[in-house]
Amino acid sequence: MSRISVRGFAVASATAVTAVGSVVGVASGSTAQTNDDLEATAAGATLLADIPAGQQVQVQTASLTQQAETMAIAADTSAKKDAEEAARKAAAETAIAKKKEAADQAAKEAQAAKEAKERAEAEKAASRSKTASASASASASDFAVQSSYTVAQVQAMARQMIPADQFQCFSNIVQRESTWNYKAMNPSSGAYGLVQALPASKMASAGADWQTNPATQIKWGLNYMNERYDSPCGAWSFWQANHWY
Structure with a gap:
């Protein structure tokens, strides 16, 4: 053998x-x-x-x-480990992608909401302006020019030119700015008239007689409050918080 x-x-x-x-x-x-x-x-x-x-x-x-058999077991263990690692990596990538997608969607929704709010505010301002114009029953040119005006006459003009729901707010501001004196002047700043325009010459956009005609001053003051604060009541709210407008 x-x-x-x-x-x-x-x-x-x-x-x-x-x-x-x-x-x-x-x-x-x-x-x-x-x-x-x-x-x-x-x-x-x-x-x-x-x-x-x-x-x-x-x-x-x-x-x-x-x-x-030992090599097969080792290979199987390594393959399982690799598969688990790949699965964890894929899950992490999926989570990141979903998070980014959610953030992008939230940003789009926020932008859409902002644009919708801006449109609504613009429409509201336009509606207020339209309502104010429609509610005013008189314009500056409807009043006869006089050499002087009493407080009562000036207030009567304002009631006819200012929408009824805005008159009290307009009156509150004028009372505190000039006590309804259309010739009032601030000696330090030069602000002038019923609404204390500064500089005073800005009121020329409403009429050349802005220095002597309270109707012209009321017209300019109403336009200013509507354009800057949407309405006299908007201006009054700001005035209460800041003591100027």
């Missing part, structure tokens, strides 16, 4: 170890030697006793099979 010396193979199982030990024991003829060989094999000795070729093939096959 031919015999082959085998190096470097670990025994795959207890069964293989027993088989090899038996063969080695028979070859040496010593039970003690068989036990020694078994112990050496279990300890991972690099040199096995000569064994029959058939048994050598069985040991080699068992070792290779164990190695293949």
Whole structure:
């Protein structure tokens, strides 16, 4: 029977170890030697006793099979780890994309809301201006020019030129700015007239007689309050908070 010396193979199982030990024991003829060989094999000795070729093939096959199984388990574990990492990465990317999409949508909605608010405010201002114009029953040119006017006459003009729901607010401002004196002048600033225009010459846009005609001053004051504060009542609210308008 031919015999082959085998190096470097670990025994795959207890069964293989027993088989090899038996063969080695028979070859040496010593039970003690068989036990020694078994112990050496279990300890991972690099040199096995000569064994029959058939048994050598069985040991080699068992070792290779164990190695293949070990490699397969390692590969499977690595593949699972890679798959889990890829899944975590994909989930994170999806979450970031959804967060960005939500932020973009929120920004679009905020912009749309802002534009809608601006349109509503513009429409409201236009409506107020239209209502004010429609409600005024008289214009500056409807009053005869006089050399002088009493407070009562000036207030009567204003009632006819200012919308009814805005007159009290207009009156509140005029009372505090000039006490209805259309020739009132602030000596320090130069503000002039019923509504204390500054500079006074701005009232020329309502008429060349702005210095002597209270109707012209009322016209200019009403236009100023409508344009800057939407209405005399808007101007009055600002005046209350700041004591100027």
